[in-house]
Each structure stands twice: as structure tokens, then as C-alpha cells.
Amino acid sequence: MYRPKTTLEQWRILQAVVDFGGYAQAAGALNKSQSSLNHAVSKLQDMLGVQLLEVIGRKAVLTEAGVVMLRRSRDLTQNVQSLELLAHNIHQDWExxxxxxxxxxxxxxxxxxxxxxxxxxxxxxxxxxxxxxxxxxxxxxxxxxxxxxxxxxxxxxxxxxALCHVEFVLVCHPQHALAQVNGHIDPSELAQQLQLVIADTSDKPEEKQGWLKSENRWTVSQFDTAIDLLHQNIGFCWLPLHKVKDQIEQGLLTRLLVKGSEFKQMTxxxxxxxxxxxxxxxxxxxxxxxxxxxxxxxx
Incomplete structure (x- = not known):
């Protein structure tokens, strides 16, 4: 029967060192000494015969092999967590x-x-x-x-x-400069104006959705905050239609039509x-x- 050379704790420590940006930060998060973390990662590398981390300047950086091994280790620790959660649910019956x-x-x-x-x-x-x-x-x-x-x-x-479709529309204050444009707005005109953006709640956000070409951007955490700013004639924003439909109908906000993207729909x-x-x-x-x-x- 195969007996593992490494432990889940060693992989958990490696993940923490990477996630928290170094040994000192990981030591504080795990409530362990920095020397014990150094020893655990060093022993892990010795057992595997593979270098996972290299120190560049004052920062520990993953090697190419480390990137692959770390990704696979996350699957391992998550599977163990799921297994323990399953046992807990079986025992507790109701979460x-x-x-x-x-x-x-x-x-x-x-x-x-x-x-x-x-x-x-x-x-x-x-x-x-x-x-x-x-x-x-x-x-x-x-x-x-x-x-x-x-x-x-x-x-x-x-x-x-699938639960529902959510339509997004581009809106601003009725007196905003963009609202004075007749017909469809050229995207280059948007790029010259302040755009309001809803903050990504990820620890490591990726700007991979939506129109984000405006150099001048303000970020808020809630749609309601963006709407409050729009009421003060500050910026423009893509918002779910269900959040602003009544205000558009009341003339409090103006819907903008943009060449190439009058609206966008997500599911x-x-x-x-x-x-x-x-x-x-x-x-x-x-x-x-x-x-x-x-x-x-x-x-």
C-alpha cells in the first residue's frame, strides 16, 4: 500500500505562504512561528525532490513546478474538506x-x-x-x-x-453631457467621461467583463451608491434595468444608447x-x- 511522503499540513502551509505573500504574513495568519513554516516548506521540497519556491529579493515566488503542484494541492485540501463536511452533514442530519x-x-x-x-x-x-x-x-x-x-x-x-435574464443598461443624469448627445453615442465619447464601476468582491479581482475603457473611473461597492452619485450628475454607469427602470420612467435618470451596445443581457x-x-x-x-x-x- 502506498504511504504518502507529504502531509496535508505541509501543503496547507505552502498555500498560506503563497496566498498571504510570504512566510511572515502566513505565520501571523496561521498563528505559527516563521521558522516552523520555513522548516515545513523546506522539508516538503526535500521529500518531493522538487523546488517549489525561490526567494527573489525578500519575496518567496513559486517556481514553474511550484505553480503546478500548488494548483493540484488545492484540489487535495478541498477534497479533504468536502469529505469532512460530508461526514459532518451525515452526523448532524441538518446543517x-x-x-x-x-x-x-x-x-x-x-x-x-x-x-x-x-x-x-x-x-x-x-x-x-x-x-x-x-x-x-x-x-x-x-x-x-x-x-x-x-x-x-x-x-x-x-x-x-438558469434562473432569470438580467438586462444591463447604460444610464446617467438627464443633465449630464452624454445625455445631450443626439442619437447613439460613440464609444470614444464615453472614454472621456467619468465611469462608475461596481467593485469586484474577489480577493484578486479580474477586470474581464463589461466596458471599462474610461481612464477616469470611480469604484463603489453597491449599485445604490452608484445611483446616488448619478443623481448628483456624477458619471455614467452600467446598471441592471430592474434597479433603475422606475427612475428612467420618472425622468430621474436617462438611458444612453451606445454604438455597438444598446444593452447587454446576462443570465x-x-x-x-x-x-x-x-x-x-x-x-x-x-x-x-x-x-x-x-x-x-x-x-
Missing amino acids: PEIVLAVDLAYPRDALFPVLEAFLPESRGSRLKIKDTVLTGTDDAILKHQADLAINMNIPRGYLGE AFLICPTPDDKGPGTCLLEKLILQHRQIDLPS
Whole structure:
């Protein structure tokens, strides 16, 4: 029978050194001495016969082999965590806490009847709803930080159930310079104006979605903050139509038409990061969300 040379703790320490940017920072996060972390990583490399980290200046940097090994090690530690969680759910029967990550763009009105129906059946389970944005929602899925997630895309390797379509529109104050343009606006005109952007909740955000060419950008954490700034004639912003439809109809905000992109539409999906580990509470919440989905399913 094969006996591993390395331990989960060694891999966990390596991950911490990389994630926290060095031995000193990782030592503080793990409540261990810096020397013990150095020893663990050094022993790990000796056992493997592969150099995983190299020190450049004052910073420990992954080697090419280290990048590959670290990625595979994350799968290993997550699988162990999932296995232990599965055992916990089998023992407890009903989860003490259920985490639901929800992208800010998802209409909350669609969630309220779900929560109302879930409450009397929840058996005292705590429900934690995490507001996430862009790759922050991806993180909640990929890092298994949530039992269920509502995301505007399906990360590679996962499955999702479509819940609704979310339309985004470009808006500004009626007196904003962009609102005075007749017809469709050229994208080059947008680039000269202040753009309001919703902050990505990921620890390592990636700007890979949406129109972000404006050099002058302000970042806010909530759609409501962006709307408040728009009311003060500050900037322009892409926002979910359901958040600003009434204000557009009342003339408080103006919808802009842009050459090549009058509007954009995304689909919200319900994703279970660890489907094999679902407890009964998570299964019930998933069922209720799907029952209240706002999309026509193919017959």
C-alpha cells in the first residue's frame, strides 16, 4: 500500500505562504512561528525532490513546478474538506449554517418569496447570504465558500440551472453631457467621461467583463451608491434595468444608447459548488429557488 511522503499540513502551509505573500504574513495568519513554516516548506521540497519556491529579493515566488503542484494541492485540501463536511452533514442530519452567495445583479425581489418559504422549514439552520460581485462570486464557487451560489456565469467544470435574464443598461443624469448627445453615442465619447464601476468582491479581482475603457473611473461597492452619485450628475454607469427602470420612467435618470451596445443581457444561474455534499437544508433551499425561477424552460 502506498504511504504518502507529504502531509496535508505541509501543503496547507505552502498555500498560506503563497496566498498571504510570504512566510511572515502566513505565520501571523496561521498563528505559527516563521521558522516552523520555513522548516515545513523546506522539508516538503526535500521529500518531493522538487523546488517549489525561490526567494527573489525578500519575496518567496513559486517556481514553474511550484505553480503546478500548488494548483493540484488545492484540489487535495478541498477534497479533504468536502469529505469532512460530508461526514459532518451525515452526523448532524441538518446543517447548522447554510451559506448562499448572491451576485448583486440578481433581483432581490425574486429571492424574497424563497426566503419566506424557507424560514418555517429551516429547523433553526442559520442562513448566511453573501453579497458578491463578478469574480467574487466565482471565488465563492471555486473555493467552496458557499453551499449555493447565484452567479452571472457558470465557471468551468461546474453545472448550473438558469434562473432569470438580467438586462444591463447604460444610464446617467438627464443633465449630464452624454445625455445631450443626439442619437447613439460613440464609444470614444464615453472614454472621456467619468465611469462608475461596481467593485469586484474577489480577493484578486479580474477586470474581464463589461466596458471599462474610461481612464477616469470611480469604484463603489453597491449599485445604490452608484445611483446616488448619478443623481448628483456624477458619471455614467452600467446598471441592471430592474434597479433603475422606475427612475428612467420618472425622468430621474436617462438611458444612453451606445454604438455597438444598446444593452447587454446576462443570465443568472444557480450553482451548487459541492453537489455531493449537500445537506437537507441546502437541498430544500435549492428546490425553493428553482421553484421561483423567472425563466421559461424548454418544453
